Amino acid sequence: MPKEDINADMQKDSITQALDQVAAEGRNFLDGDATAREKLIASARTLVSVAETPVESLLWNIWALPTRSVAARIAVDLKLFETAVSNNGSPKTNQELAAATGASPTLVKRVTRTCASMKMLDEEGPGRYSPNSLTRLLAQPEYASGIIFCFDAGQPSYAQLPAYLRGTNFQNPENSTDGPFQHGQKYTGHAFGWLMEHPEVFQAFHGYVHALRIHRPSWTDMYPVKKRLVDGLKAEGDASALVDIGGGVGQILQDFYATFPEYGGRLVLQELEEVIGAATAMGVGQSKRIELQMHDFFTPQPIKGARAYFMRSVLHDWPDSQCRKILGHLKDAMEPGYSRILISDCVLADEHAAWQHISLDFFMLALASSQERSEREWRQLIESCGLKVAGIYNEGEGNEGLIEVVLE
Template sequence: MSGKEFENSPDIDGVARALSQVTLQGDTFLHGDTEARQKLIASAKELVAAAETPVEALLWHTWALPTRTVAARVAVDLKLFETTVQDDGRPKTNEELAAPTGASPALVKRISRACVSMHMLDEKGPGLYVPNRLTHLLSGPGFVGSIIHLFDITQEYRFPKPDNALDGPFQYANGIGTAFEWLANHPEVFQAFYSYVHALRKHRPSWTDIYPVHEKLVNGLKLDGDASVFVDIGGGTGQILQDFRADIPEYRGRLVLQEIPEVIAAATVGPDDGIELQVHDFFTPQPIKGARAYFLRSCLHDWPDEQCRTILGHLKDAMEPGYSKIIISDAVMADEKATWQHVALDIFMIAQLSAQERTESEWHALVESCGLKIAGIYNKGEGNEGVVEIVAE
């Protein structure tokens, strides 16, 4: 078995053994042997460990567990548990849960859905919450004290309304403008981040596996000048375009990588690879007019809506209606019962960048506020990135 196959493969023999134990101990417990309950729990955990791939298990430990601790602590300060159980536990909206503390409903929504993923709350519909047994346990001063003590003895935090890229938890903790500036001053962390992102993407569906590239981009391609361009905006060191060139050799247009100067200087591709390099800040007007595709991967989730509207507005000004497309490869969260991968990333985005992962309805609201239209949203597999296709009306 190759390295990639191993990293993406469950332990089939382990699944069979654990499943047998779960069945046996579950049946014993249901027939009145209360001592079998703990064995059932242990076997169920063994089943999950065997069924997960190594990559999924790693992401659970590095993504889910740290963000769950943070989300639970914020939920305590927001009084989510005690508010949810009030009025005999009738379903409550984000606005109702925000009222006792005067918090931002947008923040409450993001913390509440994290609590749903931890089974600390239940969801009756998009943005509508009810208590469960764990909610009731946490609604009083006893057990909720464990969350306060175990978090506050080692950390402190501040979660204002998450919409200011320059005044969020990261700035409070580090006293510097943005996380991007901090990374620039810590090149070893910057390199570790890029290595990790590239490794992770090899184990997830490529955007070209999700989006119908031939139908949408290859067919009808104009080969004259800028009309042929596929431009990767904020595309890092160029791996995405290199993969695109290998995966879609039928695309005969020009390929352009746009990035800030220090990233362009570190690019691993260039003209010898058939890729043009161009210094560009996506907060300024887009210099390539009427391109076939303006591609943004994991860019807009780094910014609050206000900055995203600026980015999309510049692209709208450059597009040729009926021909150009904006292709966004980013998480598309479910409006209800979002997967833990997306929820964990969303908490990271709040803490590091005062930004967010967006639900399908939030993507529509953002795009339409810019006078653009979503032509399609494409997904493949739970917890992966999706693809949002945008056109100019």
């Protein structure tokens, strides 16, 4: 049998298997299986991968995906998504979509048809577009912020990453102030410093992080808060505190207080001066329930023997050597048998890791010379600081986990 016929038969077998899997997951979803939707998406992606030829897969990766990113970023600047949903989402021409910013209708045509090919808009006819569910999401500033932050902060690093790695003889980046980000942005200092100097991107970062959090399980959904934090809580002083370290503008503590009003201890937000200023401007500390405290987590922890030191998406920003400094300061402040460190971060599977975790790992490589970590890597890091992992909690594939750390 000719080689081409053998390959065709093998592809048909693979497609048949993939179709069967899609059908099975589809039936499970329609029957009410709560876990089947994500499995259906994964099986549908497998179907596409086996149905495509290798050349089609290649062109999708080198043509379509980069085009999608840049078209989405330009669309945000052109206010295409906001304009598309206006007037109850009535179909609009390229001329109508261009009017919002005075852009060239010819340019808008090239952007809109790209967005439509990538399902960010629906095409109703030649040069006429209407919004779909993704359009409506991207018309909201907090979700468009994700496009702004990831493109403006990440794409220059991605573009220069191959050249940077060639220059290091392909060593793993581990210097957070001299890595791919600095090479791509032509910047001296940490990526957070660059963010502070670019207020639009800094604001987009906080909006994007907050918006994503709404759609993912909260750490309190998976961690036994009452048993581990409320029960046995010392009533006063530092020992009563739940300290959110590097907690942005305080959303985590606000949500915690709303969910667990019975927690009678102190709620302390620790951040750098600029972020505390932003939180103050938002009125976060006005109720006096949440305390605002300026603190650099590379310096000794001022609150001793707290009930819990919480960090969400903090340690994934830093290489292991700097994580050990952060954890070391917390270890020095902890009360054995009472205090705990709660780390809300991704926990990668050792094999077949979720695409969300893998993508974020590469983003952190480019942005901060840091990484997402597997369970094995988390345990190695934590135990190297003389601390112990008391438990790892997860809910749903691709979400953040919760790692409980104690000092015994």
